[in-house]
Amino acid sequence: MQNDELIRLLKTPLGLTEDAIVYPLSGGAINRSYYLNDDxxxxxVKEFQGESSLCIDRQERFELQLSLFNKHLAPKPIYLSVDTGIYVEQWIKQHTSQMLLVFDDRHIHTLATALTRVHKSNIKAKLVDLPKEWHQYLTTLVNPSLCLVDEITKETEKWIRGRELASHDQVFCHNDLVWAHLCVPTKLILDWEYAGIGNRYFDILSCAKVNNLNTQQHDLLLTTYAKKNNIPINVVYDGCSQQASFMELTYQLWHQAVGIAPKI
Structure with a gap:
């Protein structure tokens, strides 16, 4: 969308003046993001794209973010267009320290602290129904292999059994906790598109995946999380082991559905 068209669409709902300016921002695998300034x-501002490939109810996400804002976890949501294609939230200034070249122990501890804070928050949200997401992604693929279909069927049965056996590990999760989504100075967390009630160990593995942690960093994340939550480390490793195939399948299908090659 052109910048002037975006300003025109937002002029009335945001009460913009003629001095309003907008700049496109880098980042974001699917959606387009903008910085909007008016005095x-x-x-x-986010312009959502590729919605047919995703299982996201934008109105429900808006209401969830309002709850998160009230818990001092997220920026304040301000506006969602009628067609849910344009979303506006409070601007949170990011610092250059948010862009990391190398993770050190301090950064891993910060990730573990953020995961703990999210998991311990008392947020009412929808269940993250992974099988539903898998099947939605599958419908976007042209001629998916029978092997993939069989894998989804088996993992669905496994997920249902596992959820019943590990109900105590069902907590509120972010599910996309990349470092750039942490605003360290304010302790706010960004981009809650995939958040919901899910398995804490899936969230931990997702965090390790999106941050491309190596084996040592991965182990430190699990160890630090275990200590912060008073969970025996062997329990954390077992929980992650049980969620590993779910996480890998989710990311494989997501990348195929949105047409983005996964990072090697």
């Missing part, structure tokens, strides 16, 4: 008012 002293600043906004983060």
């Amino acid at each position: 002293s008012k600043e906004f983060m």
Whole structure:
């Protein structure tokens, strides 16, 4: 979308003046993001794309983020267009320290602290129904292999059994906790598109995956999380082992559905 068209669409709902300016931002695998400034008012604007491939109810996400804002976990949501294609939230200034070249122990501890904070938050949200997501992704693929279909069927049965046996590990999860989604100075967390009630160990593995942690960093994340949550480390490793195939299948299907090659 052109910048002037975006300003025109947001002029009335946000009460913009003629001095409003908008800049496209880098990042984001699917959606387009913009910084909108109007004198002293600043906004983060997102233009959602590829919605047919995703299982996201934008109105429900807006209401969830409002709950997260009230818990001091997320920026304040401000506006969602009628067609749910344009979303606006409070602008949170990111610092250059948010862009890491190398993770050190301090960063891993910060990730573990953020995961713990999210998991211990008392947020009412929908269940993250992984089989539903898998089947939605599958419908977007042209001629998926029988092997993939069989894998989804087997993993669905395994997921249902596992959820019943590990109900105590069902907590509120972010599920996309890449470092850039942490605003360390404010302790706010960004981009809650995939959040919901799910298995804590899936969230931990997802965090390790999106941050491309190596084996040593991965182990430190699990160890630090175990200590912060008073969970025996062997229990954390067992939980992650049980969720590993779910996480890998989810990311494989997501990348295929949205047409983005996974990072090697």
